[in-house]
Amino acid sequence: MASLCAKLPTxxxxxxxxxxxxxxxxxxSLFALSLLPLSSLQAAETYxxxxxxxxxxxxxxxxxxxxxxxxxxxxxxTVSFDKENPEKSSVIADVKVESVDTHNDxxxxxxxxxxxxxxKQFPTISFKSTxxxxxxxxxxxxGDFTLHGVTKSITLDFTKVGEGKGMQGEQRVGGxxxxxxxxxxxxxxxxxxxxxxxxxxxxxxxxxxK
Amino acid sequence: MFLLQQFAPAVIVAIIAVxxxxxxTRWLSADWAKEIAFAVAVGAGYxxxxxxxxxxxxxxxxxxxxxxxxxxxxSILIGTFHAIARRHAAFLRSALFGVLLLATLGLLLxxxxxxxxxxxxxxxxxxxxTLVGCMVGWSIDWAIRSQPSRFSLLFLLVLGSGSSVAxxxxxxxxxxxxxxxxxxxxxxxxxxxxxxxxxxxxxLVPCLATLFVGLITCGYWxxxxxxxxxxxxxxxxxxxxxxxxxxxxxxxxxxxxxVAAIFAVLAVLLARRASPPIDYY
Numbered sequence: 001m002a003s004l005c006a007k008l009p010t011x012x013x014x015x016x017x018x019x020x021x022x023x024x025x026x027x028x029s030l031f032a033l034s035l036l037p038l039s040s041l042q043a044a045e046t047y048x049x050x051x052x053x054x055x056x057x058x059x060x061x062x063x064x065x066x067x068x069x070x071x072x073x074x075x076x077x078t079v080s081f082d083k084e085n086p087e088k089s090s091v092i093a094d095v096k097v098e099s100v101d102t103h104n105d106x107x108x109x110x111x112x113x114x115x116x117x118x119x120k121q122f123p124t125i126s127f128k129s130t131x132x133x134x135x136x137x138x139x140x141x142x143g144d145f146t147l148h149g150v151t152k153s154i155t156l157d158f159t160k161v162g163e164g165k166g167m168q169g170e171q172r173v174g175g176x177x178x179x180x181x182x183x184x185x186x187x188x189x190x191x192x193x194x195x196x197x198x199x200x201x202x203x204x205x206x207x208x209x210k
Numbered sequence: 211m212f213l214l215q216q217f218a219p220a221v222i223v224a225i226i227a228v229x230x231x232x233x234x235t236r237w238l239s240a241d242w243a244k245e246i247a248f249a250v251a252v253g254a255g256y257x258x259x260x261x262x263x264x265x266x267x268x269x270x271x272x273x274x275x276x277x278x279x280x281x282x283x284x285s286i287l288i289g290t291f292h293a294i295a296r297r298h299a300a301f302l303r304s305a306l307f308g309v310l311l312l313a314t315l316g317l318l319l320x321x322x323x324x325x326x327x328x329x330x331x332x333x334x335x336x337x338x339x340t341l342v343g344c345m346v347g348w349s350i351d352w353a354i355r356s357q358p359s360r361f362s363l364l365f366l367l368v369l370g371s372g373s374s375v376a377x378x379x380x381x382x383x384x385x386x387x388x389x390x391x392x393x394x395x396x397x398x399x400x401x402x403x404x405x406x407x408x409x410x411x412x413x414l415v416p417c418l419a420t421l422f423v424g425l426i427t428c429g430y431w432x433x434x435x436x437x438x439x440x441x442x443x444x445x446x447x448x449x450x451x452x453x454x455x456x457x458x459x460x461x462x463x464x465x466x467x468x469v470a471a472i473f474a475v476l477a478v479l480l481a482r483r484a485s486p487p488i489d490y491y
Contacts, residue, residue, distance in 0.1 A: 106488050113432065121325075148272065187272050190384050
């Protein structure tokens with residue numbers, strides 16, 4: 001692709017076969033225009049979510065007594081981040097329901113059963129962005145959130161925390177978001193008397209540049 | 211106490227629904243009409259308990275286990291046909307029951323076709339389970355008509371209760387609750403039959419057999435019901451064939467219930483053994 005781009009001006013000149021300077025300018029302008037989308041594509045950087053340094057934590061009210069926290073240990077996905085044109089950025093993330101971890105095997109088994117996540121029928125929770133907007137220092141990321149087989153559009157306020165080099169010199173970027181859902185909106189209606197309907201989800205991810 | 215609060219409303223709703231429906235049979239004189247009332251009673255009774263447990267799901271349901279509700283309602287139609295054509299059209303009755311079983315298993319296990327199974331593997335599972343379902347249906351039918359008694363379904367009450375406990379150990383209180391609703395419905399049919407003086411008819415077979423197989427299927431594929439526990443529960447209804455037929459109907463029903471209890475207890479013990487330590491409820 002790069003070699004083709006390098007040859008293009010020559011090809012243009014050969015094909016036009018003119019020496020007039022105004023014509024030359026037109027050709028060069030056309031060439032510059034044709035390269036615009038290419039330059040914006042190059043500006044988008046793709047990061048792979050690093051599951052080891054990323055967290056998907058949830059919080060739910062238990063018996064109306066206290067808030068309880070759990071987490072998912074396996075998250076995968078990519079973040080395509082365009083610094084120049086943030087609206088061209090995108091996020092795809094998948095969480096393995098089987099990796100739910102509440103520090104108790106029996107409770108993990110219960111959460112994976114048809115009472116809640118039904119992990120065998122719905123093995124992943126996913127998010128796929130449809131729109132990204134810059135909002136001050138943060139980003140508003142709108143996307144399709146699929147949980148328990150139900151897909152709804154949600155908007156997250158995503159804050160970039162920072163970027164830098166990792167232990168092996170790899171480029172890393174990270175940030176996070178928090179949002180609240182009603183589990184009943186996703187067909188998870190069991191034990192409403194024991195567990196709250198609202199679930200707070202706390203995301204923190206670190207991405208490694210591909 | 212919390213578990214009792216969780217289970218009681220669904221069971222009570224199911225019992226009330228069945229008692230009401232069976233109560234209607236007091237005002238019905240024709241046998242076929244009484245049988246239809248029984249079919250409506252078990253289907254609607256289970257549906258009421260299911261809805262009380264989970265709220266009314268969307269149609270078609272997202273969660274495969276919620277098909278049990280709609281299949282219970284659908285089984286009323288098949289039960290009604292069984293009541294109307296109870297002495298005739300044996301082939302058609304069996305064929306309709308087979309269709310109900312195929313639909314039940316196909317709908318409950320559709321996600322497995324999407325995610326895991328090849329069409330050949332899935333078809334083999336469905337065919338095998340349909341045979342098990344036919345065996346369960348045949349067993350219930352045999353128990354009802356070999357020596358009719360108000361207590362003919364006692365063995366099924368024992369198996370439903372055993373399934374409920376085994377499913378609770380397998381990680382799903384919802385399925386355990388639905389099995390408890392099933393037991394509540396069976397209990398109500400026995401109790402209402404005793405009160406109203408009616409012997410349960412074979413119109414109950416489609417609903418009771420389909421739901422029993424459906425609950426075990428959901429337990430094995432969507433919860434963590436161990437295969438050996440599920441297998442014991444699935445084959446247990448066939449024990450009705452090995453009970454000596456020379457005793458009185460009530461005695462026979464009690465022996466069948468006792469044999470079923472052995473299967474149920476073993477299934478519960480196996481599910482208990484496979485369960486992680488229960489230290490969080």
